[in-house]
Amino acid sequence: QKEVEQDPGPLSVPEGAIVSLNCTYSNSAFQYFMWYRQYSRKGPELLMYTYSSGNKEDGRFTAQVDKSSKYISLFIRDSQPSDSATYLCAMTPGNQFYFGTGTSLTVIP
Amino acid sequence: NAGVMQNPRHLVRRRGQEARLRCSPMKGHSHVYWYRQLPEEGLKFMVYLQKENIIDESGMPKERFSAEFPKEGPSILRIQQVVRGDSAAYFCASSPRTTGVPNYGYTFGSGTRLTVV
Numbered sequence: 001q002k003e004v005e006q007d008p009g010p011l012s013v014p015e016g017a018i019v020s021l022n023c024t025y026s027n028s029a030f031q032y033f034m035w036y037r038q039y040s041r042k043g044p045e046l047l048m049y050t051y052s053s054g055n056k057e058d059g060r061f062t063a064q065v066d067k068s069s070k071y072i073s074l075f076i077r078d079s080q081p082s083d084s085a086t087y088l089c090a091m092t093p094g095n096q097f098y099f100g101t102g103t104s105l106t107v108i109p
Numbered sequence: 110n111a112g113v114m115q116n117p118r119h120l121v122r123r124r125g126q127e128a129r130l131r132c133s134p135m136k137g138h139s140h141v142y143w144y145r146q147l148p149e150e151g152l153k154f155m156v157y158l159q160k161e162n163i164i165d166e167s168g169m170p171k172e173r174f175s176a177e178f179p180k181e182g183p184s185i186l187r188i189q190q191v192v193r194g195d196s197a198a199y200f201c202a203s204s205p206r207t208t209g210v211p212n213y214g215y216t217f218g219s220g221t222r223l224t225v226v
Binding site: 004006007041042043044045046064090095096097098099100101102 | 113135142144150151152153154157165167169174202215217218219220222
């Protein structure tokens with residue numbers, strides 16, 4: 001079983017839609033949960049992170065962590081064409097990072 | 110303040126040749142991490158280095174792969190006798206210190222795309 005599972009998509013939505021991206025994990029030791037955005041031919045860039053369970057909001061982005069279900073989500077409101085990228089979840093118990101495979105998102109104008 | 114610099118951006122090698130990938134961390138960062146990204150598999154941790162020390166190489170294949178981070182100069186990921194299965198994007202990240210907390214500045218470079226023909 002993989003440490004982190006993420007649906008690769010691809011996901012295609014119209015501009016203005018709400019996007020929901022999800023990951024599940026198996027390691028109870030994970031404490032920090034992150035979402036990275038990766039544009040084509042670029043390195044991942046940190047979008048949001050949360051510590052332990054709960055919600056965190058930053059502009060149009062909301063990250064949720066449910067440690068009891070080992071499930072994390074990223075919501076994008078009012079999606080824009082510039083949000084088109086691959087979104088990777090990542091998590092760590094405190095040292096090595098474990099990444100999901102990434103979900104490819106296309107926002108159609 | 111330049112970000113994490115990786116070169117070359119693209120590297121083509123024939124089977125059996127050696128590949129050398131370079132990573133210059135951000136200024137002030139003394140910790141370097143190498144990841145490999147294969148299609149359909151996501152980013153996989155390979156090795157974590159500090160200056161002149163390998164801290165964790167648990168993700169590194171046992172044969173043909175090595176990494177170093179000398180006192181002076183960039184970190185080098187070296188792949189000997191490359192095979193087609195080594196074709197992937199190799200990313201380097203750096204941080205100012207040991208961290209599992211992302212806002213300490215775990216920054217990725219743009220990667221080196223290795224193609225073995």
